[in-house]
Amino acid sequence: MSISKFAVAGATGRLGRHVVDVLTERGHRVVPMSRATGVDIITGAGLADALTGVDVIIDVASWHASEQEAATEFFRTATGNLHEAGRRAGVDRIVAVSIIGADKATAGFVAAQQVHEEANLSGPLPARILRAAQFHEFVGQLLDWRHGDVAHIPALPTQLVACRTVAEALVDLAVDPDAAQPGPGEPIPEIAGPRRETMSEAAELLGARRGIKVVAVDGSGMPDAGIAAAGGFLPGPHAKLAGPTFREWLDTRS
Incomplete structure (x- = not known):
């Protein structure tokens, strides 16, 4: 029997909205799960139904x-x-998104993804993980977190990817009944954008459109800045590179 019904946890979030769209466009039945739809994955309320x-x-x-x-x-x-x-409920498996470099991180949100991955891979359901690069939208968050009229953005290497591109890769993985999670020593699948750049370079492009001055800094004080500077959060040679560049993505939003 072909798989046709998917539940999306975090369905109203930045990535989740795209996942729901891709599934719907491909003709699948979708159950959006978020507190907005009456499902709380922390308390468990509404989850069984x-x-x-x-x-x-x-x-x-x-x-x-x-x-x-x-x-x-x-x-x-x-x-x-x-x-x-x-x-x-008899669910066949779970597919979860993580972040490229989660296995190298020692602090902050990216390090928390290690627990996310381990909890999935050790749980009762067969699990598959897709590690993604930072989303294009993350650049706007960095500008929003600034103090005053100048944004100090780390000149750390990145390979930003569109949320829609990640959603398509996740759905591809979820609908493939033969896709297996890599064994010990095998790389976990990765998805990233087509162009390597620094976060400050991307921020300058967006800042110019918002009227915000961007100053590149070395990232000192950020979690795992040294690992990032050495390319630890860049996609590996096995990664799929797809979707628009950050500049191309910006051009579609103007």
Whole structure:
């Protein structure tokens, strides 16, 4: 029997909206799961009903801040609830998004993704992980976090990717019944954009459109800045590179 019903955790979020769109466009039945739809993956409220008849869970739910301890607790609790409720509902498997470099991170939100990955891979449901580069939208967040009229943005290497591109890759993975999670020593699938640049370069492009002056800094004080500077959060040679560049993406939004 072909897989046709998907539950999307974090369905109203930045990535989740795109996942729902891609599934719907491809003719699949979708159960959007978020507090806005009456499903709370932390308390478990509404989860059992939402997963009735679901074949695959796509987990793109995320914590709203970068603090490591709170993000870790969110991922541990949410992932455990999704697996347990999914097991009781007879769900076939779960597909979750993570971040490129999560295995190297030692602090902050990216390090919390280690717990997210481990909780998925050790849970009762078969799990698949897709690691993604930072989203194009992250650049706007950095500008929003500035103090005053000048944004100090780290000149750290990145390979930004469009949310829509990540959503398409996640759905491809979720609908493939033969796709297996890599074994020990094998790389976890990655998705990134087509162009390597620095975060400050991307921020300058957006800042010019918003009237914000961007000053490139070395990233000192940021979690794992040294690892980032050495390319630790860039896609590996096995990564799929797809979607628009940051400049191309900006041009479609103006």
